[in-house]
Amino acid sequence: MAARKKSSSSRASRGTSPRKSSSGSRTGGRxxxxxxxxxxxxxASKRVESAMRRRKKGTxxxxxxxxxxxxxxxxxxxxxxxxxxxxxxxxxxxxxxxxRSRSR
Numbered sequence: 001m002a003a004r005k006k007s008s009s010s011r012a013s014r015g016t017s018p019r020k021s022s023s024g025s026r027t028g029g030r031x032x033x034x035x036x037x038x039x040x041x042x043x044a045s046k047r048v049e050s051a052m053r054r055r056k057k058g059t060x061x062x063x064x065x066x067x068x069x070x071x072x073x074x075x076x077x078x079x080x081x082x083x084x085x086x087x088x089x090x091x092x093x094x095x096x097x098x099x100r101s102r103s104r
Contacts (some may be wrong), residue, residue: 041091
């Protein structure tokens with residue numbers, strides 16, 4: 001009986017309790033450092049800056065060939081700038097695919 005009690009107490013002192021999870025215990029709580037790669041090139045940021053300026057000025061328009069209405073949304077201006085950068089071949093990630101499928 002005494003031998004069993006000793007083995008259970010020694011297991012608890014070692015920190016191998018079945019209730020505790022061992023996630024993150026090896027690194028000491030530090031986050032792993034990964035080398036960051038740049039997502040957008042400098043040409044892309046210049047295109048977005050240009051689109052934002054045109055939006056403020058009131059000359060940025062949506063639609064094919066800029067024949068739509070005036071762009072008032074900041075997010076839309078950024079999207080137009082990134083789209084222009086993609087067309088020019090700048091380093092920009094591909095557009096996210098929509099989850100909705102067309103059945104026409």
